[in-house]
Amino acid sequence: MSIQTVETKPYDDQKPGTSGLRKKVPHFQQPNYAENFIQATFDAADSPAGATLVIGGDGRFFNREVVGKAIRMAAANGFGRVVVGQDGLLSTPAASNLIRKRQAAGGIILSASHNPGGPDGDFGIKFNVSNGGPAPEGVTERIYARTRSITQYRISDAPAPDLSKVGLSRIEDMEVEVVDPVSDYAQLMEELFDFDAIRAAIAGGLTLRFDAMHAITGPYAREILEGRLGAPVGTVVNGIPLEDFGGGHPDPNVVWAAPLVDHLMSANAPDFGAASDGDGDRNMILGRGIVVTPSDSLAILAANAHLAKGYTRGIAGIARSMPTSQAADRVAAAMKIGIYETPTGWKFFGNLLDSGKVTICGEESSGTGSDHVREKDGVWAVLLWLNILAVRKQGVAEIVQDHWSRFGRNYYQRHDYEEVDKPAAEGLMESLRDRLASMAGQRFGTLVVSEADDFSYKDPVDGSLSTGQGVRIIFSGGSRIVYRLSGTGTKGATLRVYLERFEASPDRHDLPVEEALKELIETADAIGEIRKRTGRTEPDVRT
Ligand code: G1P
Ligand code: ZN
16 A cells, blocks of 8 residues: 555635534535645644544544545654544544543544534534644634645545544554544543532432434433433433434524423423534533523533532633623623633634633533633533532522522523625625724614724734624623624525623513513614615524
């Protein structure tokens, strides 16, 4: 077997988005499309000879083929070892953990996260660096530049190794180590959380349901919840990963996880419910009769993390993406710890976590995590919640109410307008930006604009500047509307509008969210001209 150099031509659309390169499967199936991107990644990463690379994905359609190609290309690009999940599977947080634990130079994670899979579904390739986190912008820009000039890639002509069994094999001079995707991750969770306390709570009657949505977390949740924590078999539903996620969107929100939500709202609801997404980095948290918004969940986890053994010394600080509600800011202020507001995307948390400035991070898009890895982590969030429930011996709704009465409630909703005509969506953002300077002082009903800007972020660790990260309209009193275009969509443009209003008084903590946000929702249309410019009267999804 030998190393081949294959001639290729650049594709001009391989710019990584919020989270790697995402396209429809048929797009990825074009000749050399995946190979070009992987070679560009290897070239840009410039790992030392003999380095270790982690490879795995969420098991969606096309995962197996690309894992095989990536291994054969790694062997031809000077890597000394690849660590790959059995059957090519690894959840995103488990891949992050393996990169760190094995001191790998990086990892290739194959996923399109919460987007649908299957022959006409989405696929994605993402590169993570040696801290276990998504490649920072400098690296993704180098990858993109390389994709524009690539003329050849290197690949071994050896057959792709058998990934069905755990163990060692060789391809060219490179060792291929197939690992159980769950065990190292489960061990890390045992180090962070009080499994005895959670086990005792479950034995004592705490009931739960975890919906794996036919995605990657099925095996993880079954091993940890049913295996190690003693929850009854059947606690994990939709636990078998499928290439097309059973035809659904593996996105844990009230729309796509509706059966779980219905169950938690029903008469025979368990005490706790949760779901995760395609690649296992997102989470949805529910209690009997309540869906906890991700922004509230972040704030509650931060305020209670010290109850879990991995965080007894307290947390150093909290980071949240800009559109995430400011509930966490109130916790940080009370705890006298740092709070950081970053652009959307987990990659912006990496430096803050590496430098010890923050311990817990979160995004409104169902992402929460800590410094245990450098990705958001769905199962981690579930276990931290369970740990808190076990220690506080209270229900989810009680803990949420208690949190609001201590810190106030940040009413919050995100409205998504999907597959909007791209020029129309770009025109809407453009027009907002043009009007920013004249916005302050304008009145909309009872709302008066105090500040309006296009968010930019200077990384406090490496000084890098990220501009154009979303338009913020802030009103006196702290209410906010944020507009931005998605960086992960694969069709047209997705306009996201984020609405937030703070309410201090416990007497007004039980309003229906849409009622609490009514004026802001109307104002968002008035300022953004959403109807006029997109022709949409309603968002496709409200989360
Ligand atoms: C979305 C979320 C963002 C998250 C990303 C990857 O990105 O909004 O918070 O980090 O998916 O999971 P967007 O499509 O908004 O660019
Ligand atoms: Zn994901």
